[in-house]
Amino acid sequence: MMRFAFLLLVISTDGVTSKKVCSYLDVLDYLNLTKDTSAFKLTRPVLDYTDPTRVELDIFLYAILALKWKHEGISWDPAEFCGITQIAIPRDMLWRPDLFIFEMTQKDDSPLNLYILVSSDGTVYSEEDMKVVSTCKMDVHKFPFDTQRCNISVASAIHHVDEMRLLPCSNSSRATQFSREVLKTQGEWEFMQLSVSSFNITYNNRQWENLVYTFTMRRRPLLHVINFLLPVLFFLCLDLASFFIADHRGEKLGFKVTVLLAISVLLLILNDILPSMSNKTPLIATYCIVIFAMMLLSLLETILVTHLMEKDSVAQEKVGPADDWQHKKEKMKTQDGTTEDKKQTSCVCICQVSAAEKQHELLPMAEEDNSRIQSGDSQVLLLILEELKELQKTVDLRLSCRLEGGKSSLWAARINKAFLIFYVTTVSLFLPLIFIAWHT
Numbered sequence: 001m002m003r004f005a006f007l008l009l010v011i012s013t014d015g016v017t018s019k020k021v022c023s024y025l026d027v028l029d030y031l032n033l034t035k036d037t038s039a040f041k042l043t044r045p046v047l048d049y050t051d052p053t054r055v056e057l058d059i060f061l062y063a064i065l066a067l068k069w070k071h072e073g074i075s076w077d078p079a080e081f082c083g084i085t086q087i088a089i090p091r092d093m094l095w096r097p098d099l100f101i102f103e104m105t106q107k108d109d110s111p112l113n114l115y116i117l118v119s120s121d122g123t124v125y126s127e128e129d130m131k132v133v134s135t136c137k138m139d140v141h142k143f144p145f146d147t148q149r150c151n152i153s154v155a156s157a158i159h160h161v162d163e164m165r166l167l168p169c170s171n172s173s174r175a176t177q178f179s180r181e182v183l184k185t186q187g188e189w190e191f192m193q194l195s196v197s198s199f200n201i202t203y204n205n206r207q208w209e210n211l212v213y214t215f216t217m218r219r220r221p222l223l224h225v226i227n228f229l230l231p232v233l234f235f236l237c238l239d240l241a242s243f244f245i246a247d248h249r250g251e252k253l254g255f256k257v258t259v260l261l262a263i264s265v266l267l268l269i270l271n272d273i274l275p276s277m278s279n280k281t282p283l284i285a286t287y288c289i290v291i292f293a294m295m296l297l298s299l300l301e302t303i304l305v306t307h308l309m310e311k312d313s314v315a316q317e318k319v320g321p322a323d324d325w326q327h328k329k330e331k332m333k334t335q336d337g338t339t340e341d342k343k344q345t346s347c348v349c350i351c352q353v354s355a356a357e358k359q360h361e362l363l364p365m366a367e368e369d370n371s372r373i374q375s376g377d378s379q380v381l382l383l384i385l386e387e388l389k390e391l392q393k394t395v396d397l398r399l400s401c402r403l404e405g406g407k408s409s410l411w412a413a414r415i416n417k418a419f420l421i422f423y424v425t426t427v428s429l430f431l432p433l434i435f436i437a438w439h440t
């Protein structure tokens, strides 16, 4: 380590002896920058005051403001100073353009770049790292699939266009490309484009030149799709599926209420993620409201159907049990008969089903009875058993009939079917429409 340092020293002393040396200070001395720098920063650096100062600037994402202008009165011959073409001097030694950003809402507290570069022809380069917290009008109409454009307008505070011209250093495509290279973050926003335009503001018969940088960025929607859109869609599917729950005791109703509650919780989440500034209804709100309304309708429909069926079963309960026994007795009387079944008419549907069944069953049974009637008590018991089975079957049928048959139940079934068709049609029309609206 020591030897190495020694060697370096030898070489450098060797260099001093053989060549003319110049230091940066020599350049500053020559420029009179070491004595009194006030002359260099007091006024706009032009020899003829009618000449405008041309300030060229670039903004890259991360808000690096790269400035370039010419300081007339500073120049040296690099050949005189061993080829020194650039020196870095503290930034407050020279005049600097008084640029400000219109949209900036917070004072920039990022660390200052201490030096600026001056080259031999008087061009001054300055780079300022800024953290710009700016206002930006957002349009959340297409919320998770939205693209936002934000402006950063740069202008001079006091110098009008005859005194200071503001020119973009690089055009839109180069700025975009450069920002893409600089930008490596994977935030919620995907940077799309950076474009530059300029216009003049007229005020008090004076014109101020204004450079506007427009950032275009697109929201990455995946998180919101997974977090919100899909769950809502899943609940809609569940609600749709609940039409196929065979309901006897209000389970369907409970299920639908649960799904509706789950959707309400998701709506609370939406309240958090949706920016509230918008004068147009966001599509996501339409999406939620329509789905919520569909679920509400289907819940109401279920309530109606349940009510209708309840009404029907209450009406049947009144005629139910007595009737059962009565028709049983009738059947016992006419064991060998074939037409008795037509008498059990209290339930519309039982008539067809059970009549057909019984005609098949009763005939062989009657023959059996005739052949075995003499063989004693066991035969009688068997007969009773058969009859009990028969009775049970009839009661079962009648129970299921009570749920399906009847005038109100018939209406309930019709309403159910019509609503299911309406529901499916509305949903299958609405979903494609809103997704098309989202993507155009």
Ligand SMILES: *[C@@H]1O[C@H](CO)[C@@H](O)[C@H](O)[C@H]1NC(C)=O
Binding pocket: 030, 031, 032
């Ligand atoms: C620096 O100041 C001296 C004395 O005032 C003047 O003669 C010289 O021209 C100045 N140098 C430059 C580069 O203006």
Ligand SMILES: *[C@@H]1O[C@H](CO)[C@@H](O)[C@H](O)[C@H]1NC(C)=O
Binding pocket: 161, 198, 199, 200, 207, 209
């Ligand atoms: C602004 O004014 C300057 C000077 O008059 C002119 O050269 C420039 O083209 C103007 N810019 C625009 C965008 O009109």
